[in-house]
Amino acid sequence: MMLRLSLATEDYDRVRAIADRIVNVQGVELETLALEPEELFFRMSRYQDIDIAEFSLSSYTLSVSRGESPFIALPVFLSRVFRHGNILVNRDAGIDHPEKLKGKRIGVPEYQMTAPVWERAILEHEYGVEPGSIEWVTGGQEQPGREERIPWKPPTGISIEPARSGKSLTEMLLEGELDGMLCARLPSAFDKGDPRIQRLFPDFKSVEKQYYEKTGLFPIMHTMVMRKDLYNEHPWLAPELVKAFQKAKEIAEKNLFEMAALKTMLPWLVAEAEEEREFFQGNLWPYGVEENRKTLEAFLQYHYEQGLSERLVEVDELFAPNTVEQSAI
Incomplete structure (x- = not known):
């Protein structure tokens, strides 16, 4: 029997393949919502009324440091921005x-x-x-x-x-x-x-x-979280979600380099994408814990220094244990 779950993020190119049902999560029927971060984060902080959602890395870290987070995170970083x-x-x-x-x-x-x-x-x-x-x-x-x-x-x-x-x-x-x-x-x-x-x-x-x-820091803004009770009941769901988000991101990245018919209204997008791919040495937008450990460690240190975390949180505390390591063929 398929799980029926809600998933909410901003309307990003890197999640569109999931929203459009091009990429599916094994064992899950998803009801997807596109919400702006301010509304989404407010709802998740106050009501936890969505099963799986994009969420503020800072708000999540703060609640983890207090030992009271109702969520567990996935190493999927939909928003990262130089500020x-x-x-x-x-x-x-x-x-x-x-x-x-x-x-x-x-x-x-x-x-x-x-x-x-x-x-x-x-x-x-x-x-x-x-x-x-x-x-x-x-x-x-x-x-x-x-x-x-x-x-x-x-x-x-x-x-x-x-x-x-x-x-x-x-x-x-x-x-x-x-x-x-x-x-x-x-x-x-x-x-x-x-x-x-x-x-x-x-x-x-x-x-x-x-x-x-x-x-070497490309600042991470948001991570994905799921309700902790959902994870405890269905721990297999976390790595399946990570795989789906990875596939959706790969589709979005491929579209950046499509020249037969441009996917966006930017005439020189492909030239810019090629320049940035070279600048980031082929890894434009990494997911995963190890690929982002340096950036996450820096953020957790800053968060603690600024008096937001009640203790210094370790990177591996943030994420579902079965998503920290990945299998290889």
């Missing part, structure tokens, strides 16, 4: 170098979000700007009233205050009440070309490539 390009400043704040962020008021939707964990780590470890040297303001990026999805207590020496009532972080940044913002999603005003919001690193692609060449 230098998401460090924004107000044009009139006079911030043209990371060191000038010291003493400034910087907005962040949630302090414990994965993207700001990486952004703060970059500022601290690459430029000497420690989190304690900044005044942090949290709140909704586009709509006022957002709160941390997982309650936590800031460590000593970190100044965090809520955004002014009725104000979004984007409004505060535009009006000069904030000097900058660390974010995952770029503000709508920035997308529309409002000149009051600028990137701290205008040539962010070059800076991010230099960061990778120096550190």
Whole structure:
């Protein structure tokens, strides 16, 4: 008898083969949902109303460190992004170098979000700007009233205050009440070309490539999780899911290099894909624990340093045991 389960992710090219039933999970009939991360992570944190879902690596790590996670993760990393390009400043704040962020008021939707964990780590470890040297303001990026999805207590020496009532972080940044913002999603005003919001690193692609060449880190944002009770009852499901996601990713990667009929509306996508395949030495977007151990260890260290984890979590604690090692033929 087939298991009937729900699966939710953002609408990525690397999961489309699963959503379109081109790739199936053995023994499972999946009801797939495409949800934006903010809604998906909120629902999973509060209600666990989906069986298998994309989830914030930071929120998951925080709950694992407390020994209270209702999930277990799979080494499938649907979202990974270099984040230098998401460090924004107000044009009139006079911030043209990371060191000038010291003493400034910087907005962040949630302090414990994965993207700001990486952004703060970059500022601290690459430029000497420690989190304690900044005044942090949290709140909704586009709509006022957002709160941390997982309650936590800031460590000593970190100044965090809520955004002014009725104000979004984007409004505060535009009006000069904030000097900058660390974010995952770029503000709508920035997308529309409002000149009051600028990137701290205008040539962010070059800076991010230099960061990778120096550190070997391609930041991971999200992992896949399944309800722990589901895993305990059907442990075979975890490696079957990993295999399906791997197959779907391989299909998406193959499409990047298709020239007979371009799969996207980017005329030189194939040229860019070939350049990036060479830059990453043939492994554009790795899944698996060992392939990502260095990046995961760095993230777990940053998470602990920033006072988010209650203890230093080990990489292998995060994932279903039967997905950590893979068979070979």
